[in-house]
Amino acid sequence: MAEHMTGLTEQLQTFFGRIRLRDTLGEEEEQALVEAASERITFAAGEDLVTEGDRPTRSILLTRGYACRYRLQKGGGRQLMAIHLPGDFVDLHSLLIKEMDHSVGALTECAIITFPHDRLVRVTERLPHLTRMLWLLTLIDASCHREWLAGMGLLSAAQRTAHLICEIYVRLEVVGLASGHKFNFPITQAALADAVGISSVHINRVVQELRQRDLISWENGLLTIHDWQALVATADFNDRYLHLVKEQR
Amino acid sequence: MPRYYFDVSDGAELFIDDDGMDLPDMPTAIGEARRALADMMRDSLRADGADAVSIAIRDGADGPVIISVNLTTVHPDNTKP
Numbered sequence: 001m002a003e004h005m006t007g008l009t010e011q012l013q014t015f016f017g018r019i020r021l022r023d024t025l026g027e028e029e030e031q032a033l034v035e036a037a038s039e040r041i042t043f044a045a046g047e048d049l050v051t052e053g054d055r056p057t058r059s060i061l062l063t064r065g066y067a068c069r070y071r072l073q074k075g076g077g078r079q080l081m082a083i084h085l086p087g088d089f090v091d092l093h094s095l096l097i098k099e100m101d102h103s104v105g106a107l108t109e110c111a112i113i114t115f116p117h118d119r120l121v122r123v124t125e126r127l128p129h130l131t132r133m134l135w136l137l138t139l140i141d142a143s144c145h146r147e148w149l150a151g152m153g154l155l156s157a158a159q160r161t162a163h164l165i166c167e168i169y170v171r172l173e174v175v176g177l178a179s180g181h182k183f184n185f186p187i188t189q190a191a192l193a194d195a196v197g198i199s200s201v202h203i204n205r206v207v208q209e210l211r212q213r214d215l216i217s218w219e220n221g222l223l224t225i226h227d228w229q230a231l232v233a234t235a236d237f238n239d240r241y242l243h244l245v246k247e248q249r
Numbered sequence: 250m251p252r253y254y255f256d257v258s259d260g261a262e263l264f265i266d267d268d269g270m271d272l273p274d275m276p277t278a279i280g281e282a283r284r285a286l287a288d289m290m291r292d293s294l295r296a297d298g299a300d301a302v303s304i305a306i307r308d309g310a311d312g313p314v315i316i317s318v319n320l321t322t323v324h325p326d327n328t329k330p
Contacts, residue, residue, distance in 0.1 A: 156292040156295065156296060157288055157289075157292055158292070189268075198285070198288045199281055199284040199285040199288060200270055200281065201255045201257075201266075201270070201281050201282055201284070201285035201304065202284075202285040202288045202289060204255065204266055204268060204270075205255075205257045205264045205266075205285075205289075208264050209264070
């Protein structure tokens, strides 16, 4: 049991890091989260972590891999609404919304930790500051949705792609999962197309255009940003919506 | 499934597709190209980009099939040339 706890504490460090970027996280709060954690599960790429219409009894936190929040159209079309990274509490939503209005899928192999809802409810009853931190995380999820929505209306496909690359790099970099303007990005081009909201044919051309402008390269799942300032300028990227300021909340 | 290559030409630039996509048949490939053209034309119009965008679909067996969109601006009541 003690070993199980140590393992969980280790695997939750990236998540704790995401909270600590924005405020302090007390020892008691950390401990409460470790105690609320339950199982460790892995998923293969393409599998659903949670499916639209489900009524989950647990929330899931991503510890390894890339996941996405998505909707499917009857005709087979897919739109991603968010890409989730290690340390993201991807499905904190189901604690309160109950019935899933979208799915969460694994874009690569993923490892998760489950948090039974009854335990999370007890955490919220006992620790108000930690509760506000969990609330903040879902607000940041919403902020990312707003950013993507604004991009859909205002940015070109190349700009949206550049913007997504900036976003993912920053979100990895702030918790030490990337540095030197490169990161592992082993998702398919089709998944990237679904995130940007364009066809696979178009994403091919967009990625080629970003390559030809020497902004990025993307080979064997490794994405390298060659000119960060130029990529940021192209995307009109401002990380304000990620709320990376540490202050009392 | 056969592999289809989509070479995109917009304005001065030509993007040769080296990767291609595996699709069931040419009608499906044409559908993909039409969707891509709609996206591209939207961006092109907003950015004051190219007036003509075309996609040439290549595969080993048949093709190429060329699908294009041409945007023209006319002034029907203007008598000057």
